[in-house]
Amino acid sequence: MNRIALQMLTGDRAKYAGIIMGIAFASLLITQQMSIFVGLMTRTFSTISDLGQAEIWVTDPKVQFIDDVKPLAETKLLRVRGVNGVEWAVPLYKGLLKARLPSGAFQTCNVMGLDDATLIGGPPEMVAGTIQDLRRAEGVIVDEVGARTRLAKPPARPGEPATPLTVGDTLELNDQRAVVVGICRVSRTFQSQPVIYTTYSRARRFAPRERKQLSFILAKAKPGVDPAELCARIEADTGLSAFQARDFQFKTVRYYLKYTGIPINFGMSVVLGFLVGTAIAGQTFYNFTLENLRQFGALKAMGASTWSILRMILLQALFVGLVGYGIGIGLAALFGRATRGTELAFRMLPQLLGITALAVVLICILASMLSILKVIRLEPAIVFKS
Amino acid sequence: MQIASQLAVVCRDIHKTYVTGSTRTAALRGVELEVRAGELLMLVGPSGCGKTTLISVMAGILNQDQGDCRVFGENLLAMRATQRTRFRGQNVGFVFQAHNLLPALTARENAAVPLLILGVKRAEALRRAEHFLELVGIPEKAHVRPAQLSGGQQQRVAIARALVHSPRLIVCDEPTSALDHVTGQKVIELLRQVALDGERALVIVTHDQRIFPYANRIAAMDDGRIEHIAEQTPLAVSQSLARPLEP
Ligand SMILES: Nc1ncnc2c1ncn2[C@@H]1O[C@H](COP(=O)(O)OP(=O)(O)OP(=O)(O)O)[C@@H](O)[C@H]1O
Ligand SMILES: [Mg+2]
Numbered sequence: 001m002n003r004i005a006l007q008m009l010t011g012d013r014a015k016y017a018g019i020i021m022g023i024a025f026a027s028l029l030i031t032q033q034m035s036i037f038v039g040l041m042t043r044t045f046s047t048i049s050d051l052g053q054a055e056i057w058v059t060d061p062k063v064q065f066i067d068d069v070k071p072l073a074e075t076k077l078l079r080v081r082g083v084n085g086v087e088w089a090v091p092l093y094k095g096l097l098k099a100r101l102p103s104g105a106f107q108t109c110n111v112m113g114l115d116d117a118t119l120i121g122g123p124p125e126m127v128a129g130t131i132q133d134l135r136r137a138e139g140v141i142v143d144e145v146g147a148r149t150r151l152a153k154p155p156a157r158p159g160e161p162a163t164p165l166t167v168g169d170t171l172e173l174n175d176q177r178a179v180v181v182g183i184c185r186v187s188r189t190f191q192s193q194p195v196i197y198t199t200y201s202r203a204r205r206f207a208p209r210e211r212k213q214l215s216f217i218l219a220k221a222k223p224g225v226d227p228a229e230l231c232a233r234i235e236a237d238t239g240l241s242a243f244q245a246r247d248f249q250f251k252t253v254r255y256y257l258k259y260t261g262i263p264i265n266f267g268m269s270v271v272l273g274f275l276v277g278t279a280i281a282g283q284t285f286y287n288f289t290l291e292n293l294r295q296f297g298a299l300k301a302m303g304a305s306t307w308s309i310l311r312m313i314l315l316q317a318l319f320v321g322l323v324g325y326g327i328g329i330g331l332a333a334l335f336g337r338a339t340r341g342t343e344l345a346f347r348m349l350p351q352l353l354g355i356t357a358l359a360v361v362l363i364c365i366l367a368s369m370l371s372i373l374k375v376i377r378l379e380p381a382i383v384f385k386s
Numbered sequence: 387m388q389i390a391s392q393l394a395v396v397c398r399d400i401h402k403t404y405v406t407g408s409t410r411t412a413a414l415r416g417v418e419l420e421v422r423a424g425e426l427l428m429l430v431g432p433s434g435c436g437k438t439t440l441i442s443v444m445a446g447i448l449n450q451d452q453g454d455c456r457v458f459g460e461n462l463l464a465m466r467a468t469q470r471t472r473f474r475g476q477n478v479g480f481v482f483q484a485h486n487l488l489p490a491l492t493a494r495e496n497a498a499v500p501l502l503i504l505g506v507k508r509a510e511a512l513r514r515a516e517h518f519l520e521l522v523g524i525p526e527k528a529h530v531r532p533a534q535l536s537g538g539q540q541q542r543v544a545i546a547r548a549l550v551h552s553p554r555l556i557v558c559d560e561p562t563s564a565l566d567h568v569t570g571q572k573v574i575e576l577l578r579q580v581a582l583d584g585e586r587a588l589v590i591v592t593h594d595q596r597i598f599p600y601a602n603r604i605a606a607m608d609d610g611r612i613e614h615i616a617e618q619t620p621l622a623v624s625q626s627l628a629r630p631l632e633p
Contacts, residue, residue, distance in 0.1 A: 011490020298486040303475015380447040
């Protein structure tokens with residue numbers, strides 16, 4: 001009977017394709033929307049994840065997320081260094097500064113000032129120059145995308161593409177000259193301003209005069225010291241907040257989820273994808289069963305139990321669900337591949353596939369439920385109706 | 387004959403009323419009828435008199451409201467639904483007006499469906515289905531789908547399907563009405579010759595007067611009752627169609 005069920009399903013190629021397409025479309029939409037959502041959320045904390053060396057982030061207690069900088073007094077750095085179990089602790093400057101481009105235009109940049117001695121907190125990947133070049137006078141490292149787009153120099157002749165900023169070029173940060181000594185590659189951030197790396201002391205010079213300029217303290221636990229315990233100890237000793245990098249990432253994501261409309265908007269389009277998919281797939285599948293009602297009636301008359309017919313319908317639903325799901329997530333993966341390296345945030349976590357699978361199962365159950373109700377109530381006497 | 391006098395179906399005072407919303411249609415109003423084992427009984431009468439309803443009750447696919455219907459001594463109404471379904475699967479063969487073949491299945495697979503429902507292994511079921519396709523004269527169509535068959539050929543597949551599991555009762559609703567005269571006659575001859583075998587009873591609902599001569603008895607129905615029953619010597623099946631019967 002299972003074989004008959006599948007033959008019924010694939011017998012009408014056009015209808016079969018229709019049902020599959022419906023489910024594939026739903027899977028694609030759901031997976032794709034969720035992946036973009038995850039991709040965007042990943043960007044919110046990319047500053048933290050790019051900074052792999054920092055095990056522990058020490059911040060002002062009121063800091064809510066990575067871009068919420070509340071400067072600390074310089075003395076706090078010594079306090080943190082003094083906490084038992086700290087291997088090292090270094091300052092990090094992070095701030096938005098206006099860069100004056102050769103064209104005369106201004107561009108707000110995310111400036112990262114790294115500890116002068118160790119240069120801890122540098123970019124994850126260099127494209128030109130090395131991180132050590134920051135030791136040269138007035139040196140800054142600019143991120144590749146920023147150099148190519150917002151920081152690019154005006155074209156030599158009008159109508160031509162802009163020339164990317166390269167090593168040796170200069171720009172002004174708060175009226176102070178800076179020389180590009182390197183180009184780096186960073187993960188895209190949520191606000192996606194150009195990122196400029198320099199040393200901590202130089203960043204302080206670039207930044208407007210303020211009483212406190214230390215944005216974060218990055219620290220590492222001594223070998224054998226539990227980072228969680230160390231965080232607690234730092235908080236107790238200094239009155240600051242201390243997070244393990246992963247916890248700071250979650251805190252940042254939670255902030256975005258809570259205070260921006262992103263989750264709702266994306267939730268809506270995921271739900272919409274689900275509804276549209278269910279409607280299309282459910283509708284075609286229900287129609288399919290309706291048209292086969294007579295055949296099911298004949299099977300019932302000839303001695304097939306209601307249960308065995310339900311099994312046939314469930315098998316059909318499962319089969320189209322599986323095939324449609326496969327096609328859908330395949331397309332989503334292709335989509336992700338095709339958009340790699342573009343502005344589009346896309347991160348297809350394995351968990352998302354599980355969620356999509358659940359959604360497809362739900363779609364199939366919903367779609368077959370209607371059909372099943374019909375079949376349970378089906379009178380086999382229908383077969384004698386012409 | 388001793389076998390012929392055994393009763394396949396006994397209907398006593400069968401009533402059935404359809405209720406659709408506020409309208410009630412009394413389709414059967416006290417049917418008295420016996421179908422003998424080994425006979426071909428035709429059920430005739432004006433449209434809407436209850437013929438289809440009656441054979442639905444006899445075949446166990448519709449419950450009467452009142453009265454007693456025994457099929458080979460079994461009271462179908464007293465059975466649980468699952469039992470009744472199994473009883474149908476084992477004992478009843480159907481030939482419908484609209485042949486109700488599954489379009490996605492080949493002739494051979496269609497003919498094998500009752501066996502597959504009973505849980506017979508696929509290979510064995512297909513083998514037996516092929517035998518019956520041979521019997522109804524279309525062995526060469528075994529791998530063809532219904533859409534590529536003529537109306538008469540489709541009805542032959544339906545007959546093979548009704549016979550394949552050797553049921554003791556076969557009910558047919560207007561088996562020839564969708565066919566031209568010559569084809570219809572061939573189909574009824576086939577039914578007489580192949581289906582009517584030993585104690586098997588055959589009940590055929592028909593409007594088609596041209597096939598009346600093939601019946602052992604003709605029961606005339608009107609307004610939900612059997613009006614009268616005529617007994618006759620059935621017309622012999624023409625030689626051209628006669629084929630040796632194999633077990
Ligand atoms: N499912 C149903 N619901 C309501 N009324 C029905 C139903 N089936 C049949 N009827 C009514 O019951 C009566 C008997 O119907 P039935 O189909 O048994 O007649 P019939 O003798 O087979 O007619 P025909 O020769 O046209 O096939 C008719 O009046 C019909 O309208
Ligand atoms: Mg009828």
